Amino acid sequence: MSMASTASVPQYVAARSGMLRSFNGQASLKLGECGLVATCGAWRRVRFTALQNSRLREFRTTSRRLSVNCSAAGASSAGDQSTEDESPYQVLGVSPFEQFDAIKAVYNRRYKDAEKRGDEAAMARFERAYDKLLMAQLTNRKKGRTFGDFEVSKEIRYADKRVLFPWGPKIAPSSKNDVLINLAASAVIAIWITVTQVAEWKPLQFLMFGYVFRIFLKLKEYEPPTSVWSEEDEDSNSKRRQKNGMRLLRTLALVLSCVAIASLAFTGILNGYELAGAFIPRKLLHSQELFVTVGSSILLFFTGSYLR
Numbered sequence: 001m002s003m004a005s006t007a008s009v010p011q012y013v014a015a016r017s018g019m020l021r022s023f024n025g026q027a028s029l030k031l032g033e034c035g036l037v038a039t040c041g042a043w044r045r046v047r048f049t050a051l052q053n054s055r056l057r058e059f060r061t062t063s064r065r066l067s068v069n070c071s072a073a074g075a076s077s078a079g080d081q082s083t084e085d086e087s088p089y090q091v092l093g094v095s096p097f098e099q100f101d102a103i104k105a106v107y108n109r110r111y112k113d114a115e116k117r118g119d120e121a122a123m124a125r126f127e128r129a130y131d132k133l134l135m136a137q138l139t140n141r142k143k144g145r146t147f148g149d150f151e152v153s154k155e156i157r158y159a160d161k162r163v164l165f166p167w168g169p170k171i172a173p174s175s176k177n178d179v180l181i182n183l184a185a186s187a188v189i190a191i192w193i194t195v196t197q198v199a200e201w202k203p204l205q206f207l208m209f210g211y212v213f214r215i216f217l218k219l220k221e222y223e224p225p226t227s228v229w230s231e232e233d234e235d236s237n238s239k240r241r242q243k244n245g246m247r248l249l250r251t252l253a254l255v256l257s258c259v260a261i262a263s264l265a266f267t268g269i270l271n272g273y274e275l276a277g278a279f280i281p282r283k284l285l286h287s288q289e290l291f292v293t294v295g296s297s298i299l300l301f302f303t304g305s306y307l308r
Helices: 002-086 088-092 100-117 120-139 176-197 204-219 236-276 290-306
Strands: none
Touching: 088 100, 088 120, 100 120, 176 204, 176 290, 204 236, 204 290, 236 290
16 A cells, blocks of 8 residues: 555656646747737737828828929919919000000010020910900900090001002191191292292292101101110111101102192193194293292192191
């Protein structure tokens, strides 16, 4: 009995130690599994947090881009709206009460400058502003006036009317003072040659010089005013000389045509007497200077007062 109990003690101890080792191993395994599960859970949480942060950053970046694009689009639309609402007079730098010919000269000058610089945006702005003013002129052409007493340009008002003789005289009534001055000049010359009966061409020469000066100034009033922009052009001097030369040529043509008509009328009267078989009166035959001078003074009065 004692021997059996003595022999079973080591076996019991060994069994207990084996059970303890098995339990410790299982516990270690369980602890390892728990640690692995905890590690995996922590990794999942870290990964989820990183993914969430990346998505948040992406969302913020996208929202920032959208806000930038929206602000840019709003700025562009506002810029386009402000460009459309911008006054064409401010774009061209002219006054609303400026004549259309002067506005056209400024537009040509500024458009050429922008074209030389290669500034397409400025060219588009100038062209758009000029188109607006042109359409406004076309709209008001039937009314005849715009901005109070400022007339619509005749090129716009009568754009659909063709001129058969563009170089021919045009109707242009002068002011009352100019008409009285022309009347006084013609009357003085006619009275001078009628009273003195001078068989010379001096009165006619004075008459011609006087009307050359008067008509030259009158034609200058009907030319478009020189713009400030065109005065800075390098070709402004040559263009100005060309305009003055053309104006002087037109003035001489008007004056000499009046004298030529008077001379042809006198010659026609003499030929009429010859064709009729009648004798030409001696007084008429020797009064060529008187007839031509008086006739020229009358024709020049009407030309200088009512034509251009």
